[in-house]
Amino acid sequence: MLCDSCQAREATVFVTKETMDGRKEYQLCEKCAFESNEGKYSMQPQPMTxxxxxxxxxxxxxxxxxxxxxxxxxxxxxxxxxxxxxxxxxxxxxxxxxxxxxxxxxxxxxxxxHNGHERHIGKVPAYYPEAFALERKIKEVREQMNEAVKEERFEDAAMLRDEAIRLETQLSSGGDSNDN
Structure with a gap:
């Protein structure tokens, strides 16, 4: 399948965008995807007034x-x-x-x-950095830990604290898992 943009190279990046007008799908080669930013995933949503x-x-x-x-x-x-x-x-x-x-x-x-969603729920590129996934997991664990403290489940909170520390250590070491 050829790139929708240049019509010269093989399409290797497949982009699906959800807009108010409906779903739009693009097939792009790596070069066109890089140049148009379509193949890049950002944690920051595109601003809309x-x-x-x-x-x-x-x-x-x-x-x-x-x-x-x-x-x-x-x-x-x-x-x-x-x-x-x-x-x-x-x-x-x-x-x-x-x-x-x-x-x-x-x-x-x-x-x-954001159609009722607080975070991205779709597919992400293969080169999606593991650091973003770790940061998201750390945030989730910290939220669970705070909830456990509010509910006075201190043993659970301590385990979640240790898990957050382990994930932060993993993140600071470049994302490599030490215990798997």
Whole structure:
């Protein structure tokens, strides 16, 4: 199968993108995938403004005002004085303090942006670094450990702490597993 981009080389990278318009699939050679960034996986999602999201979701660009038919007391950022409504209209925060100011409203907004998923759930390239997987596992183990402490399951918390330390050691040594 030939590359969709150059039509000259064999396609070895297969990319599937989920967009608001549906699923798009590309078959690219390694060179075209590298040049277009299609074959690279990033832990950071591509940014989409709130206006783009709402425009795609509801089919028109000026839907921000229609989404909220009633006016709540406007929340203002104490640093830049941006209101939540301005954030929705602009699609970007005014400063780093906005994240904290609007923290209660953000989970629903970000959930909708990522189709309800908090992290990437699709396939990843074969060259997906093991370090990312280890970092994700360490974070999961730490969250489980904190939950065990809250529930006063201290033996479980200690085992999870030891597991996190083992994974951190593995990560610092380059990702090689020492006990397998």
């Amino acid at each position: 709130m206006q783009q999201f709402l425009g795609n979701w509801f089919g028109q660009p000026e839907t921000v005002s229609k989404v909220r038919p009633y006016q709540e007391a406007s929340i203002l950022c104490t640093n830049c004085q941006m209101s939540y409504e301005q954030f929705l209209k602009k699609g970007r925060f005014g400063c780093e303090q906005c994240y904290e100011t609007f923290s209660e409203q953000l989970p629903n907004v970000f959930n909708k942006l």
